[in-house]
Amino acid sequence: MIALLLRDLKLAFRAGGGFGLGLAFFLIVTVLVPFAVGPQSALLSTIAPGILWLGALLACLLSLDRLLALDWEDGSLDLLATAPLPLEAIVSIKALAHWITTGLPLVLAAPFLGILLNLPPSGFFWLVISLLLGTPAMSVIGIFGAALTVGLKRGGLLLSLLVLPLYVPTLIFGAEVARRGATGMDTQTPLLMLAGITAATIALLPFASAAVLRINLR
Amino acid sequence: MIPDLGKYADAVLWSYAVSIGLMLALVAISVMRGRKVRSEMEKVEQRVARNG
Amino acid sequence: MTIAARANTLWEYANPRKFLATSERILPFFWITSALCLMVGLVWGFFFTPDDYKQGSTVKIIYLHVPAALMAINCWLMMLVTSLIWLVRRHHVSALAARAAAPVGIVMTLIALATGAIWGQPMWGTWWAWDPRLTSFLILFLFYLGYVALWEAIEDPDTAADLTSVLCLVGSVFAILSRYAVNFWNQGLHQGASVMRAGAITGTDTEEKVSNIFFYPLLICIIGFVLLFIALILYRTGTEIRARRVKALLARERVGG
Numbered sequence: 055m056i057a058l059l060l061r062d063l064k065l066a067f068r069a070g071g072g073f074g075l076g077l078a079f080f081l082i083v084t085v086l087v088p089f090a091v092g093p094q095s096a097l098l099s100t101i102a103p104g105i106l107w108l109g110a111l112l113a114c115l116l117s118l119d120r121l122l123a124l125d126w127e128d129g130s131l132d133l134l135a136t137a138p139l140p141l142e143a144i145v146s147i148k149a150l151a152h153w154i155t156t157g158l159p160l161v162l163a164a165p166f167l168g169i170l171l172n173l174p175p176s177g178f179f180w181l182v183i184s185l186l187l188g189t190p191a192m193s194v195i196g197i198f199g200a201a202l203t204v205g206l207k208r209g210g211l212l213l214s215l216l217v218l219p220l221y222v223p224t225l226i227f228g229a230e231v232a233r234r235g236a237t238g239m240d241t242q243t244p245l246l247m248l249a250g251i252t253a254a255t256i257a258l259l260p261f262a263s264a265a266v267l268r269i270n271l272r
Numbered sequence: 273m274i275p276d277l278g279k280y281a282d283a284v285l286w287s288y289a290v291s292i293g294l295m296l297a298l299v300a301i302s303v304m305r306g307r308k309v310r311s312e313m314e315k316v317e318q319r320v321a322r323n324g
Numbered sequence: 325m326t327i328a329a330r331a332n333t334l335w336e337y338a339n340p341r342k343f344l345a346t347s348e349r350i351l352p353f354f355w356i357t358s359a360l361c362l363m364v365g366l367v368w369g370f371f372f373t374p375d376d377y378k379q380g381s382t383v384k385i386i387y388l389h390v391p392a393a394l395m396a397i398n399c400w401l402m403m404l405v406t407s408l409i410w411l412v413r414r415h416h417v418s419a420l421a422a423r424a425a426a427p428v429g430i431v432m433t434l435i436a437l438a439t440g441a442i443w444g445q446p447m448w449g450t451w452w453a454w455d456p457r458l459t460s461f462l463i464l465f466l467f468y469l470g471y472v473a474l475w476e477a478i479e480d481p482d483t484a485a486d487l488t489s490v491l492c493l494v495g496s497v498f499a500i501l502s503r504y505a506v507n508f509w510n511q512g513l514h515q516g517a518s519v520m521r522a523g524a525i526t527g528t529d530t531e532e533k534v535s536n537i538f539f540y541p542l543l544i545c546i547i548g549f550v551l552l553f554i555a556l557i558l559y560r561t562g563t564e565i566r567a568r569r570v571k572a573l574l575a576r577e578r579v580g581g
Contacts, residue, residue, distance in 0.1 A: 219466040220498045226505040269486045280382045283446050287439045291388040298431045306563040313566045316573045
């Protein structure tokens with residue numbers, strides 16, 4: 055299992071692996087927002103938590119179709135399916151690798167981008183916590199979508215259409231935590247909901263993803 | 273004939289127009305496709321039956 | 325090969341043939357009764373009911389909005405059930421029925437959204453209010469779109485049936501989650517008040533009483549929508565079955581059979 059994880063991590067960090075692409079996108083979106091809505095700090099302060107959450111979500115989305123596409127193309131997915139490891143575990147490990155290479159960097163970058171958007175001081179901690187809890191869910195949900203569209207020629211757009219509605223609960227609660235933290239309100243309820251959704255998706259969705267991969271590998 | 277809908281006449285009439293229009297369009301499209309597929313099936317079946 | 329044996333190998337399953345035969349017979353009943361109910365219900369509601377003292381004549385919109393919203397949800401539920409039947413029992417008719425139902429659900433959701441927005445405009449002064457119920461329907465609309473898009477994208481019909489069934493299952497869970505999330509998300513803005521007072525009018529809100537004047541035409545409209553839904557599903561599934569048969573026959577021809 056560790057071997058698979060390390061392999062995926064190595065592939066992501068190699069040239070052409072797409073590492074850093076998500077991060078760059080996150081930065082670009084953050085920079086574009088003031089151009090779109092105007093530079094007034096009060097306005098930016100208010101929308102900063104939501105924009106940062108949205109930027110992280112979209113950056114995650116970007117890297118999803120690479121998740122399985124490369125393995126599909128060179129046949130390693132077929133090999134992995136016949137490996138002694140259960141497909142559910144393989145899918146979970148790939149999601150973990152995705153989170154380490156995409157989600158985690160976004161979480162670490164978020165505070166710096168928060169500065170750009172005048173995020174209120176109390177918001178930094180809660181932004182990071184909410185992203186930390188939410189990005190794993192995005193990886194796990196993302197791999198489900200990637201499994202559905204693996205092998206499709208123009209899968210990327212369809213992948214977005216399928217995955218974005220599934221992201222809505224995580225986005226709502228995650229952004230709510232960040233927003234409430236920024237305004238000093240109590241974050242307990244959305245935090246619990248966010249954590250619950252992430253935990254449930256990590257535990258249950260790999261079964262659906264593995265089932266879908268089996269269907270596609272037939 | 274049409275009851276006095278007052279100041280909301282536009283809203284009510286547009287709702288009815290849009291809804292009924294969408295439903296009729298759905299039925300029309302379904303029936304048109306249904307007819308097309310049905311005649312195509314009969315054509316192909318006849319051809320297959322003839323060819324043996 | 326005798327014709328009978330030929331027929332059995334071309335029709336891979338007895339179910340589709342029986343389905344077509346049965347639906348041919350009962351379809352006229354559903355078309356006619358749905359048209360009757362809809363006409364009676366809408367005419368009664370539009371012409372012969374009074375205005376609501378709070379909402380004026382816009383209350384007449386409930387005769388379309390409420391049934392459409394109900395059908396939008398019921399359609400998804402039907403797709404969920406037929407998807408499960410397909411995954412467990414592999415009845416092709418079931419998978420095709422789910423596929424046939426999706427566009428109907430999309431239209432119902434659109435009607436619910438459009439009437440909701442049009443109703444909201446005079447009430448709230450904006451064309452769109454992120455009211456929890458309307459927002460949930462918008463999300464449902466996205467789920468429907470994704471479902472249809474996936475069917476269209478996959479070439480092999482059995483694979484498509486399998487994948488869309490799993491999507492329907494997973495999507496249903498997330499749709500329910502979203503409903504709670506959206507309610508939570510919007511609770512601060514429109515506290516208690518909702519664009520749709522349909523619940524109040526029909527008495528599904530606990531505070532207000534049933535008003536018979538509105539209830540009966542609404543009931544008839546709901547029944548009409550249900551009958552129309554059944555008619556459309558029966559008809560459209562029949563079309564899907566025939567389309568599948570055409571594809572099978574053409575493939576067989578190409579192979580030289």
